[in-house]
Amino acid sequence: MSTHILTVDLGERSYPIIIGRGLLSGGFDLARYMPGNHCLVVTNETVGPLYLEKLQGCLAGMTSRSLALPDGESFKTSATMQTIIDELVTDKAGRDATVVALGGGVVGDIAGFASACYMRGVAFVQVPTTLLAQVDSSVGGKTGVNHEGGKNLIGAFHQPNVVLIDTDTLSTLPDREFRAGLAEVIKYGAIVDIDFFAWLESNLQALLDRNPDELAYAIRRSCELKAAVVAEDERESGRRALLNFGHTFGHAIENTMGYGEWLHGEAVAAGMVLAAEMSGIDKSELRRLTALIESAGLPIKPPPAGAGRLREAMQLDKKVQANKLRFVLLHSLGDAFVTADYADEALGEVLQSADT
Amino acid sequence: MSTHILTVDLGERSYPIIIGRGLLSGGFDLARYMPGNHCLVVTNETVGPLYLEKLQGCLAGMTSRSLALPDGESFKTSATMQTIIDELVTDKAGRDATVVALGGGVVGDIAGFASACYMRGVAFVQVPTTLLAQVDSSVGGKTGVNHEGGKNLIGAFHQPNVVLIDTDTLSTLPDREFRAGLAEVIKYGAIVDIDFFAWLESNLQALLDRNPDELAYAIRRSCELKAAVVAEDERESGRRALLNFGHTFGHAIENTMGYGEWLHGEAVAAGMVLAAEMSGIDKSELRRLTALIESAGLPIKPPPAGAGRLREAMQLDKKVQANKLRFVLLHSLGDAFVTADYADEALGEVLQSADT
Numbered sequence: 214m215s216t217h218i219l220t221v222d223l224g225e226r227s228y229p230i231i232i233g234r235g236l237l238s239g240g241f242d243l244a245r246y247m248p249g250n251h252c253l254v255v256t257n258e259t260v261g262p263l264y265l266e267k268l269q270g271c272l273a274g275m276t277s278r279s280l281a282l283p284d285g286e287s288f289k290t291s292a293t294m295q296t297i298i299d300e301l302v303t304d305k306a307g308r309d310a311t312v313v314a315l316g317g318g319v320v321g322d323i324a325g326f327a328s329a330c331y332m333r334g335v336a337f338v339q340v341p342t343t344l345l346a347q348v349d350s351s352v353g354g355k356t357g358v359n360h361e362g363g364k365n366l367i368g369a370f371h372q373p374n375v376v377l378i379d380t381d382t383l384s385t386l387p388d389r390e391f392r393a394g395l396a397e398v399i400k401y402g403a404i405v406d407i408d409f410f411a412w413l414e415s416n417l418q419a420l421l422d423r424n425p426d427e428l429a430y431a432i433r434r435s436c437e438l439k440a441a442v443v444a445e446d447e448r449e450s451g452r453r454a455l456l457n458f459g460h461t462f463g464h465a466i467e468n469t470m471g472y473g474e475w476l477h478g479e480a481v482a483a484g485m486v487l488a489a490e491m492s493g494i495d496k497s498e499l500r501r502l503t504a505l506i507e508s509a510g511l512p513i514k515p516p517p518a519g520a521g522r523l524r525e526a527m528q529l530d531k532k533v534q535a536n537k538l539r540f541v542l543l544h545s546l547g548d549a550f551v552t553a554d555y556a557d558e559a560l561g562e563v564l565q566s567a568d569t
Numbered sequence: 570m571s572t573h574i575l576t577v578d579l580g581e582r583s584y585p586i587i588i589g590r591g592l593l594s595g596g597f598d599l600a601r602y603m604p605g606n607h608c609l610v611v612t613n614e615t616v617g618p619l620y621l622e623k624l625q626g627c628l629a630g631m632t633s634r635s636l637a638l639p640d641g642e643s644f645k646t647s648a649t650m651q652t653i654i655d656e657l658v659t660d661k662a663g664r665d666a667t668v669v670a671l672g673g674g675v676v677g678d679i680a681g682f683a684s685a686c687y688m689r690g691v692a693f694v695q696v697p698t699t700l701l702a703q704v705d706s707s708v709g710g711k712t713g714v715n716h717e718g719g720k721n722l723i724g725a726f727h728q729p730n731v732v733l734i735d736t737d738t739l740s741t742l743p744d745r746e747f748r749a750g751l752a753e754v755i756k757y758g759a760i761v762d763i764d765f766f767a768w769l770e771s772n773l774q775a776l777l778d779r780n781p782d783e784l785a786y787a788i789r790r791s792c793e794l795k796a797a798v799v800a801e802d803e804r805e806s807g808r809r810a811l812l813n814f815g816h817t818f819g820h821a822i823e824n825t826m827g828y829g830e831w832l833h834g835e836a837v838a839a840g841m842v843l844a845a846e847m848s849g850i851d852k853s854e855l856r857r858l859t860a861l862i863e864s865a866g867l868p869i870k871p872p873p874a875g876a877g878r879l880r881e882a883m884q885l886d887k888k889v890q891a892n893k894l895r896f897v898l899l900h901s902l903g904d905a906f907v908t909a910d911y912a913d914e915a916l917g918e919v920l921q922s923a924d925t
Contacts (some may be wrong), residue, residue: 290647291647291651295647298716298722299686299716302716302717302718302719303718329725330686330713330725331721331723332712332724333711333721333724333725333726333804334725334726334804355689357686357689359652360658361658362658362659365689366654366658366688367654367686367687367688368686368688368689369685369686369689369690370690370723422841438576447690448690500698504614510862564581
């Protein structure tokens with residue numbers, strides 16, 4: 214297996230994404246991406262026991278400490294972020310310290326936010342160990358924590374110095390989480406790359422079998438597509454919003470169910486089907502999207518929460534977005550656009566039909 | 570009195586500093602600098618009763634709410650910042666909301682940090698009402714809060730959309746705070762502008778009398794000088810560190826005394842004299858600096874804390890800075906430089922002599 218290196222092109226904030234097998238156990242030299250000789254590795258209680266020691270083998274010449282957060286989205290809070298800051302202060306970490314996130318999206322988001330705020334910003338390295346984090350949350354610089362009033366309400370844009378993706382870490386990922394990660398992979402095909410979508414249709418079984426070659430390609434292509442979108446629109450003033458395909462519905466699903474019952478990727482999967490229906494794309498294309506999502510073992514409709522409750526959750530979202538609820542819709546499969554100009558009846562019909 | 574407009578030149582993050590008399594009571598149109606039609610005014614219990622109503626007269630067409638923080642540096646904490654976030658969430662403020670800081674440096678730093686983090690950054694407007702905030706903290710985008718382990722350890726660079734300086738607000742500023750603000754004004758002359766320094770020597774009494782014309786000029790020139798430095802080096806990787814003249818000693822003084830006993834400007838004043846002594850500049854120039862600081866009613870030596878304790882405080886600072894304690898020294902009055910290469914004996918002598 215070869216190692217692939219992509220670049221997220223953001224001028225002086227550009228950084229590489231390094232994808233390969235056995236990078237951690239092979240002692241990949243992570244230290245050379247760090248400005249100083251000290252780092253704090255932030256992980257969680259599940260991932261730490263599996264990969265922390267291996268990661269430390271990638272930090273030759275560095276002094277490092279580690280901090281294991283409790284595992285779970287419910288700990289993605291300001292309070293947890295503060296424990297990382299406290300650790301950095303206790304450690305007398307200087308401006309040239311680096312925070313390393315070893316884990317899934319939650320660890321990456323909290324650790325990234327702490328690195329963005331400590332001394333107004335220190336270096337940050339992402340070592341994502343879940344499929345979702347590898348293809349989505351570790352790339353693009355969005356960091357943050359949740360607030361009782363909503364997800365990711367507090368955060369910063371803070372790009373990492375490097376993203377190290379060791380595909381071997383997926384071997385320990387529970388099946389349900391793996392499938393949830395696939396939802397975001399499918400998303401990239403659906404919004405900007407019909408060829409990749411077709412490739413996914415042809416290679417889904419190999420992916421579900423976690424065949425290393427196909428897995429590496431799917432991760433690489435996802436990162437390439439996300440990197441291209443982020444390079445064009447780092448702070449989501451336009452095109453980057455395409456990445457939210459399925460997410461307006463998805464967030465409403467998560468909100469009505471309470472976070473944690475459905476995984477984020479599961480909610481996004483059902484949300485993509487709803488968004489595609491609302492788009493009014495060709496029936497055959499809608500069937501292709503639905504079939505791929507279903508074959509990946511993901512939900513194709515929201516839980517029977519009732520159209521009313523979903524609607525309500527979206528209204529709330531709408532207020533938070535200053536009355537401009539935006540949807541990412543499809544012109545056709547592989548060609549998405551963002552709009553705040555949608556027919557309210559179309560939305561109603563989609564929600565209604567999901568109920569039946 | 571005319572209104573002056575300066576620009577802080579930071580590419581797409583450029584913004585104006587508007588300086589004049591009676592801007593608040595005259596209903597200056599602040600709303601046009603805000604992206605949406607909603608704002609949250611953050612002030613404190615001292616400033617709010619004096620200027621909040623006037624400020625609201627500058628927000629025609631906006632819906633606004635206000636939040637009064639307790640007054641004082643001891644409240645510059647993550648917990649206080651969180652109350653601003655909570656208010657924004659309760660208010661369902663959207664991405665196009667604006668946070669307005671009405672008050673001194675503490676209010677500006679906390680409110681600015683909250684605006685930097687809410688939804689990964691919303692618009693921010695500074696309406697500084699103390700001399701220190703007008704000539705220093707409101708310009709340049711440094712925001713943040715303190716941590717038990719040190720000042721400003723948690724924060725962000727987040728530039729405002731506009732800085733509105735109504736010099737009339739200084740009429741209610743207590744004398745001691747006014748003088749502390751003058752320390753930073755004197756600093757600009759000392760580090761980069763000998764002509765301004767000479768102007769200050771000639772016009773100090775008019776400033777102490779708060780003569781509007783001289784005051785407006787001193788504020789304008791200070792903002793111009795700071796804006797120029799910030800434009801060159803927004804994130805303090807080089808030249809911006811010049812603005813820390815007197816601050817390494819100043820922080821040590823604040824640390825050994827406990828924050829709050831001396832005002833920041835007072836500690837910086839004594840710190841500037843120590844830094845000038847350590848620089849080994851011409852005796853006549855040292856006398857000019859000391860005389861101007863003393864005439865402004867500011868301390869020219871640290872409190873009798875003992876050289877040992879100051880030394881200790883600086884060692885601590887040094888560890889936090891990853892063993893690179895940097896000093897801003899003077900080649901001559903009006904010409905400062907940053908260095909980590911200083912004679913330890915020179916430092917020892919300066920501290921020793923301050924003790925006697």
